[in-house]
Amino acid sequence: MTEFKLPELGENIDQGDLVRLMIAPGKKVSEGEPVMELETDKAVVEVPSSVSGVVKDVRVKEGDKLKVGQVIFTVENGAGAKSKPAPPQPAVEQKAERVEAKSESARARTEPEAAPSSTERRTRSTDKPLTTGATEFRLPELGENIDQGDLVRLMIAPGAKVSEGQPVMELETDKAVVEVPSSVTGVVKEVKVKEGDKLQVGQIIFTLEGAVSQAAQRPKAAPIEHVSGQHGARLAFQAAIRAEGKTEE
Known part of the structure; x- marks a missing residue:
């Protein structure tokens, strides 16, 4: 007992x-x-x-x-x-704790989440690129006083994946042969030109599905090293003259 x-x-x-x-x-x-x-x-x-x-x-x-x-x-x-029991807790204190816990829970349910700042909204809006259903790629500006060129080589085909900055064709102008980079990213849906065509600046070259529109300025076509015909020889001659500090007669 x-x-x-x-x-x-x-x-x-x-x-x-x-x-x-x-x-x-x-x-x-x-x-x-x-x-x-x-x-x-x-x-x-x-x-x-x-x-x-x-x-x-x-x-x-x-x-x-x-x-x-x-x-x-x-x-x-x-x-x-086996061990000394915890001292009795006042019933009034227990009730106060329960009331306080309920109040905290009610505040958590009723207080709205803080709205994101304008900076956060801008950051979120630019986290992901804008994706569109179909996008047209047009021939960009090739340089001063150059508004057309002959399509020497086509580097894309329907179904191929294209990334921004990737060369998609070689174009011969009256000054040089240039590689033209893509300004969009996506999967090629339809190619509207063929090798040998004479292309105009602004002409539709191909369309893409699931294309990503980039905010950056459209890149200009970068000339590659080789040039052709008499114009190439003339350019080389002018460069040699400038290197010697002379002027062409």
Whole structure:
């Protein structure tokens, strides 16, 4: 048989009035289970059991003034607590904590998420390139006073994937043979020119599916090293004259 005695209630609290008794003879009690409510001069507290077993004898009644260390009840087949039980927590404090927790939860549900700043909106809007259904690639400007050229070699075909900056054809103008880079990215849908055609600046060369429109300025065609015909020889002659510090007669 084990006795359950009123544990310490807190600093400078050595007694209290028994407001409610939660056990009776024959009832099974577990360690940590509240067994009574006690009113002190500071608060109403729930007192947990420090033993487990079946209640045999209850030695107090509601309304009694109890003192710390007083025997409250006894249990059969009782097992004493291995460690000192936590001091009883005031019931009023428990209620206050529950109310505060509910208030925090309500605020979390009602407070709207902060709207993104204008900088964040601009950043998000530029994170991904703008994708369109189909895009036309037109012959870009080739240089000053050059508005057309002959298509020498075509480097793309329907179904081929093209990236921005990738050379897509070689074009011969009256000044040089130039490689023309793509200004869009996507999959070639239709090629509207063929080798040998004379192309005009602004003419549609091919279309793409799932193309990505780039914000950067369209690249100009870059001349490659080789030139052809008499014009090439003349350019080489002029370069040699300039290197010697002379002028062409």
